[in-house]
Amino acid sequence: MPRHPWPAPPEGLRVATRNHRRATMREQIMRTIALVVAVVTAAALGVAPAVAQDYPAKPVRIIVPYPGGGGTDTVARLISPRLSEVLGQPVVVENRPGASTNIASDFVAKSAPDGYTLLLQAPNLATNEAMFARLSWSPRDFTGVIHLVRYSNVLVAGPGAKSAEFKEMLARSKADPKAFSYGTPGVGSLSHLSTELLKSRTGLVMEHVGYKGSAPLVTDLAGGHLPYATDNLNSQLNNIRAGKVKAVIVLSSQRDPAAPQVPSLGDFGIRDFEGGGWYGIVAPAGTPAPIVARLNTEIARILQMPDVRNRIASMGLEIVGGSAEDFTRHFLAEAKKWGDVIRAAGIKPE
Secondary structure, eight states: OOOOOOOOOOHHHHHHHHHHHHHHHHHHHHHHHHHHHHHHHHHHHHHHHHHHHHOOSSOEEEEESSOTTSHHHHHHHHHHHHHHHHHTSOEEEEEOOOGGGHHHHHHHHTSOSSSSEEEEEOTHHHHHHHHOSSOSOOGGGEEEEEEEEEEOEEEEEOTTOSOOOHHHHHHHTTTOGGGGOEEESSTTOHHHHHHHHHHHHHOOOOOEEEOSSHHHHHHHHHTTSSSEEEEEHHHHHHHHHHTSSEEEEESBSSOOTTSTTSOBGGGGTOOSOBOOEEEEEEEETTOOHHHHHHHHHHHHHHHTSHHHHHHHHHTTOEEEEOOHHHHHHHHHHHHHHHHHHHHHHTOOOO
């Protein structure tokens, strides 16, 4: 008996069947995606606390890019034993000075982002990228942990200065810039950059003399061999109090608590000016957020301990604190600001 094919279904039925199959496949795909997202989210939520809870499982290093005995080293050694106590692991301070802090910064930038290698840096973190043509690291290679402290830079007049009044200096410096030359601890130092920013904002005319550190600068200024200097307030504070030099102005819109008698730029109507420096702790970019958050919380508590606060205040430093995200935004903004100053003034490292 001959076989006859079934009659073809109507066109509308075929279309409906295809649409149903497609809808079913889409639903299956969406269910699969939802399941994957749920699993990944659950895993992330479970892993994040575990990462912070298990950290640290070995000693933590704080790399300091300066020799022992300086301000950054002192602050690091003030924090490290107290942080070790709360973390339950040794916190070791390791000095790696040299190359304008680039040796230490490069080392930490290339370290594993696991919270075991930290960097206690100063403004070189923000200025070096614009200062050096071939730099093996960038500020973006780091994430902030905490903004530790800030300090003021101050314009100081020595005994041989023609004027120690800021308004008079503005009026007279254009006629005789050499008589208003100023020294700093070095070319490209924050003292140098902040004075260049001051000049661009106010019209002050001064010639720069770069020294090799604060010690010879302090000696020459007090001895009358240099009319002016810009330096961090702490380096000049003893001579200011002894009357050997006179503080002209704090390079900030706010007066400094360590020397409240010294006028600020804000007293002369110059707002939104910050020429001071800072110390902060950073970690390699990509360090897990729970680890960064724990370090931020513990170090913030340490900064509020009375003995720590008193020691930091005695150094002419002001505690800042704040979130890790705040500090990351701060040092990246500083890199932009000081980079613009360096390029505009044509400053090159010696």
